[in-house]
Structure formats: structure tokens, C-alpha cells
Amino acid sequence: MQGVGYRAACNRRAQDLGLSGWVRNCPDGSVAIEAEGPINQLNELRLWCEKGPDGALVRGVTSSLLSPCRDDWFEVRH
DSSP states (O other): OTTSSHHHHHHHHHHHTTOEEEEEEOTTSOEEEEEESOHHHHHHHHHHHHHOSTTOOOOOOOOOOOOOOOOOOEEEEO
8 A cells, every 4th residue: 555645645534534543554565543533433534444545455454442542633653
């Protein structure tokens, strides 16, 4: 997925949805996202992640539940 602006587009989408958390590239070419917020907005982000931005090749999305961090921002991490 790297090289198509996935992190930046995900960051914008999450912010538009009012979510907090982060997105980063992984060494294996996958993208890790940790997002927090209302369930409906999280579901919207998950649906977006399944497609991604134009040019993205998404092979799958895996979800898990984590303890909330209570941060109030969404960022791209490196």
C-alpha cells in the first residue's frame, strides 16, 4: 500500500470523522492504524480502509479491540 498516499488520506478521513489515533507504514508494506471514537465513525473508517485512496491495493483489513488512550488527535507516525 505504500507509495499511494494511504497514510495521508487515512489521516484526513479519520480527522473528518472526528476520530483520534494514528496511522503508520510497517516494514512489510502493510499499514497499521489505531483509531478511537464513536463506533459508527470507526465503522466508517474501517469501510474506507477496505478500499483506501485511488491507486491503493488493499488485500485485507484486520480489526481488534484495544484499551482507549483518550488522545484527542489523529496523526501520521513514521
